[in-house]
Amino acid sequence: MHLVYPAVLSALLFCTGVYGVLARRNAILVLMSVELMLNAVNLNLVAFDVWLSRTAEEKLHSGQALTLFTIAIAAAEIGIGLAIVLAVHRNRGTSDIDRLRDTAENHQPDGPDRPEGPDGDRDDTGPTAAEKAEAPA
Secondary structure, eight states, X not given: OOSHHHHHHHHHHHHHHHHHHHHOOBHHHHHHHHHHHHXXXXXXXXXXXXXXXXXXXXXXXXXXXXXXXXXXXXXXXXXXXXXXXXXXXXXXXXXXXXXXXXXXXOOOOOOTTSOBOTTSSBOOSSOOHHHHHHSOO
């Protein structure tokens, strides 16, 4: 078998994984896309290992050993990632990445009562003097 066939298949798998990471909003599907990219790398490692072992008379099979390490790391990554996603889903009620990003950022509206700092930006670090005076003691 030529080296081109597994290399093209690996490139297609990797591109599919990149598309899944960039286009999906569900965290579980993003983790699955990352696993797809790792499997593409594993396919490349094994294909190049077989190709190099035929040409260089190498018997160590380094690519296959690296593939085993990659599989172990991927299993740990999916276990930890799934635990984090389930904990976030339990706390927030969704695993939609865009919605989680919106709730994580604390947007404060820019109003006329916010003082401007020395660089011209609105100072959102604390309450204004008017807000402090209006607050009950």
